[in-house]
Amino acid sequence: MKWNKYSIQTTTEAVDFISSMLGELGIEGIEIEDNVQLTQEEAKTMFVDFIPDLPPDDGSAKVNFYIDSDEDDNTIMDKVKDGLEELRLFCNVGAGTISESQTEDKDWINNWKQYWHTFTIGDLYIKPTWEPLTEEMKGHAVLSIDPGTAFGTGSHETTRMVIRQLQKYIKGGEEVLDVGCGSGILSVVALKYGAKHAFGTDLDPNAIIASHENAEQNDISAAQLEVIEGNIIDDKAVQDKCGYECYDIVCANILADVLEPLSAEITQHMKHGAYFITSGIINTKEQEVVDAFKKNPELEIVEVNHDGEWVNVTARRR
Ligand SMILES: C[S@@+](CC[C@H](N)C(=O)[O-])C[C@H]1O[C@@H](n2cnc3c(N)ncnc32)[C@H](O)[C@@H]1O
Numbered sequence: 001m002k003w004n005k006y007s008i009q010t011t012t013e014a015v016d017f018i019s020s021m022l023g024e025l026g027i028e029g030i031e032i033e034d035n036v037q038l039t040q041e042e043a044k045t046m047f048v049d050f051i052p053d054l055p056p057d058d059g060s061a062k063v064n065f066y067i068d069s070d071e072d073d074n075t076i077m078d079k080v081k082d083g084l085e086e087l088r089l090f091c092n093v094g095a096g097t098i099s100e101s102q103t104e105d106k107d108w109i110n111n112w113k114q115y116w117h118t119f120t121i122g123d124l125y126i127k128p129t130w131e132p133l134t135e136e137m138k139g140h141a142v143l144s145i146d147p148g149t150a151f152g153t154g155s156h157e158t159t160r161m162v163i164r165q166l167q168k169y170i171k172g173g174e175e176v177l178d179v180g181c182g183s184g185i186l187s188v189v190a191l192k193y194g195a196k197h198a199f200g201t202d203l204d205p206n207a208i209i210a211s212h213e214n215a216e217q218n219d220i221s222a223a224q225l226e227v228i229e230g231n232i233i234d235d236k237a238v239q240d241k242c243g244y245e246c247y248d249i250v251c252a253n254i255l256a257d258v259l260e261p262l263s264a265e266i267t268q269h270m271k272h273g274a275y276f277i278t279s280g281i282i283n284t285k286e287q288e289v290v291d292a293f294k295k296n297p298e299l300e301i302v303e304v305n306h307d308g309e310w311v312n313v314t315a316r317r318r
Contacts, residue, residue: 012060157307170190176191286311
């Protein structure tokens with residue numbers, strides 16, 4: 001299907017007005033391009049895992065929208081132009097110029113898939129579900145993953161670091177807690193390497209769906225991988241469901257701001273001697289996380305590793 005893509009060059013100040021004007025004209029699926037940095041709070045509510053570093057915000061923005069090329073007879077564009085002129089009367093619309101291009105599809109959810117291919121971490125092959133099993137994978141641990149809209153293809157440095165730690169610390173028969181399970185990738189890896197059972201939690205409902213699907217893809221039963229939605233940090237019902245003093249390994253690849261309060265809560269779920277493998281820590285926050293861990297007298301840090309600008313801190317419950 002062909003789509004006409006229109007881009008309005010405008011200002012960050014006018015973006016909300018333009019979006020609602022387009023909405024009133026029945027135009028859905030609007031994309032906004034700007035350099036406004038998300039706050040940590042916004043990132044949490046939008047399930048954005050890692051906030052990208054953007055160039056400085058110069059106040060400019062682009063609002064993109066798509067119209068089915070078969071239905072595009074220019075009448076809608078006349079209305080958009082009129083709408084922009086009306087907005088000019090009370091806000092700074094900036095240039096307000098509209099550029100046009102054509103695109104084959106607007107399948108943003110799936111477009112990234114063409115760039116993600118099978119890769120290895122140690123002796124583990126991680127392959128997208130849509131790629132075939134090849135001869136060279138035979139005899140190796142193979143993980144088939146489709147993260148859906150949840151985070152966790154395994155290719156991010158933060159996920160890779162936890163996987164390396166699981167390869168090191170899983171000996172067989174472990175109970176694993178996966179806080180912020182995303183696609184379920186860490187639980188599935190732990191089970192592939194011989195863990196007995198994994199329990200995942202996430203705030204994002206899509207993560208629950210993706211984890212179930214990825215377990216099934218990898219012949220893991222619903223009894224082996226249980227997943228629930230909720231926040232273990234402050235929700236007693238979630239804490240109760242996870243259980244107490246019962247885990248050999250807890251992994252959590254989440255932002256430092258979440259790991260810090262988690263480090264105070266998590267030990268009650270861990271057996272003595274259990275490992276707490278964390279990632280998702282940007283190097284500028286390493287010391288802050290280490291300090292938070294040290295405030296919990298039950299935790300001792302056993303390893304700190306780096307991959308690019310990301311940090312893994314592994315601790316043990318005394
Ligand atoms: C970076 S992703 C990690 C996904 C996957 N575990 C991996 O390593 O690739 C972080 C996940 O943590 C979830 N999350 C953030 N805060 C959380 C919290 N307090 N409790 C549970 N999950 C949380 C997000 O929704 C997201 O799915």
